[in-house]
Amino acid sequence: MLKVKLRTTPRADAATPLAVPVAAGHVVPFPFAVAAGFTGASGQVAEQPGPERRLLLIGAGEPRRPLDWEQVGGAALAAAGRVVRLAIDARGLPPEAAAALAAGAALRAWSFDTYLGTPEPGASALDLVVDRPEAVAPLWARAEAGVRGCLFARDLVAEPANRLTTRGFAQRLEALAEYGIAVDVLGRKRLRREGLGGLLAVGGGSVNPPRLAVLRWRGSVAAPPIAFIGKGLCFDTGGISIKPAAGMEEMKADMAGAAACAGAMLALALRRSPAPAVAVLALAENATGAASYRPGDVLRMGSGRTVEVIDTDAEGRLVLADALHFAATRLKPQAMLDLATLTGSIVTALGAHRAGLFGSDAALMAQAAAAGEAVGEPLWPMPIGARHREDLASDIADLRQCASGRFLPDACHAAAFLREFAGSTPWAHLDIAGVDIRAEAGPLGRKGSSGFGARLLDQLVALYFEDPERH
């Protein structure tokens, strides 16, 4: 995490470049930049030539929202390149913009170098130069919580599956207790007692046993909690319906939904959110083993319903179904959102630029979409039609887990399946299969895990769930 220091003047240190955001439509007061055609348009960078301290002008375009300023901050960090420390000049800007600049820089600065002999060089400290540090400090503290939640999620997603096993993941979650989050991890015995047959079956083929992690943040408002449900497949081979070898290494990220939920919980705790929240994370490894579940198996789920397994690689919906049922019945939340790298179908539908949004509650869905827009994690509403549910009719069980054949709307099928286990609790489902990994660097992150969802959930709570008059 980038160390951010608020200062009123840049330190006298020629090795620290100074980045100055310049909005479009203003007179650019630097002849070198004018000569280079720099207008302040978004995406532009101009660097003053010469031996003295590096001066970087960062095109800010027409920034309106905090998100726009975050992208400018990220662009500044990226433009600085291989330096230890960077200064961003936010003097003359509103405190909100200054805090957002730092947030963007911190998001862009993250890298995962745990296993590198020589860590990639990059800025580890930021001097944020502002007019009134006392006005910026509380805003930064708030923004920093969301950033740290996001980066926690990125770290978890980036970890290889031999390191982040189900037990390893649970340990990382248990460490959140230090922030005031109560963590309860259910092992096999308790999962059996709860009857969570979906999670037990999916995790059955691996030497790493399945876990259900329950995280609780009490908050201060006396209200039922909001619940985040995460798919945490620490590795997904596909099981008996094994995946093709090419690209399978990416399946270490099949726990990105759970990671985002955990990141959101951390963010809420760090900023002492008044809203009570819980996270229910279904952790399992879908391995190809002698004890693996099979296509054709019939499972009895936590809700008592029976499910016919068609494809063991459609395992996410099985663990989520049990987690949703557990959350709805044991924790009685006022709303539930699940996040999951669930289907290839959603990647075909929406690509890498939006996550799919499904649900049973229009208001909750609209709130989630608005929160996503605010933090640059956009969603797009998708349908659950009557046909989608009909396609899940089984000859032997209450329903089948997915349909079989070519050209299937599997993301819609998966959502129709999950709806059966959400009960009457307002529910939304985010299929983040296309957005969990950044294929190339963007203003708010390098190539690699994106942490998509952590900031969205934090923002959702901040916008809609902290009002004590709610419910």
Next chain:
Amino acid sequence: MPDIAFVKPALPRHGALVLPLAEDWVLAGLAQAIDAATGGAVQRALAAASFKGRKGQSATLWAPTLEGGTAGPSRIVAIGLGKAEELTSEVLEAAGGALLPLISAEREAVVAAEALTAPQTASLALGLLLKSYRFDRYRTTEKEEDKPKLERVALATDAAPAAKAAWAPMRAVADGVFIARDLVSEPPNVLHPPEFADRIKALESLGLEVEVLGPKEMRKLGFGALLGVAQGSAQEPRMVVMQWHGASGAKAKRAGQKPVAFIGKGVTFDTGGISIKPAAGMEDMKWDMAGAGTVVGLMAALAGRKAKVDAVGLVGLVENMPSGSAQRPGDVVKTAAGLTVEVINTDAEGRLVLADVIHYCQERFAPRFMVDLATLTGAIIISLGHEHAGLFSNDDALAQQLTAAGKAVGEAVWRMPLGEAYDKQLKSEIADMKNVGGRPGGSITAAHFIQRFVNTKDGPMPWAHLDIAGTAWATKDLPTVPKGATAFGVRLLDRLVAEHYES
């Protein structure tokens, strides 16, 4: 298909008598009369069948004996309409569709529709008629008893003139639907581009103005993209322009009226070309001209009901074949708009056809809006399935109108996103764009490809694209659509015009 008539109520002496009943309705009119004439047998039969008038319920009473030994209907069929306060046109159409198989063994049927309003009566008839469609011209040995016998359905109503008036435009739209279904159902060795164009030409009898352009004319217009797709086939391509001057008469052009415009993809068979498709299921590719078929059906519907609108329909008709002269992956073609396209996948041919036709449409007609229809991507099926067509648009108002119209006629559309990040996926190293943007967001990038040919430089050009790959063909019966070609879009766009664009 049966004739539909609206008659004064009278008990039939043969055939079927149909009693459409909502929940809690008491028998009245003909229903009451037949119950009385059978000594209460109808009431008893309904009770025995636990018939409550619920949606989807039906009950049949066979050959009831009439008091006095007079001749009567050979069957009495009660059909449930659901809740009386929820009698939408969709409910009545579905009831009409559900009714058909229950009476199709009779030659004649009388429907006791006295309790329904005139539009409700017409909707019931429409559902029945739409469901009765059959494409059987290539069955040469079908046994007589397997063929449907129903020749005439008479809807008994006290408001026959009003029902007839409501029925006339519906009938015209149904005819448009049937034209589209016929075109989509035809095998590809019969319906190649020249034959397709000839069939459209024959619709001049409805009052449509039809122009057919061949390869020579299209070469002159610079249709490099469309011609590139067509060049592998022994069948010549065609572009057909249909005009309907319903608002301003034949002098529309001189009066300077802007028409509404519909553009259809008409790949009469799509092998994929050199990027050839897998063999399994390739026969489905005969309906890769459903967009064009729909536009033709729509134009016929507008002309048939004398819609007060100026409308143009343009279809690009080609066959996509692999051959020694076929277009290759890597080829660069120049479109009529002057933009160049690197052809990465010859199976992404629909957008190439649409690009030239859309550009031509806009240059020539400067329409009020453009809606294109195409069985464009498999990705839209993976995205939405078969219940919704994908809707892409640069105009929120038009998108909302289309969504509402689709909902009203049971042809649902679902809006999908557009955005710069998707558009970037079309970047080519050698030309202005590639014709595919990769698997992620495949339907969205296809829409972006088309959007690049919608010229908004001289002001807004409202445009919508309907990807109907998942809805053009039904693999199982739907309420008013028998398995097969659906003509999805004809009713939707007819409703769009009727609701918003008629003077």
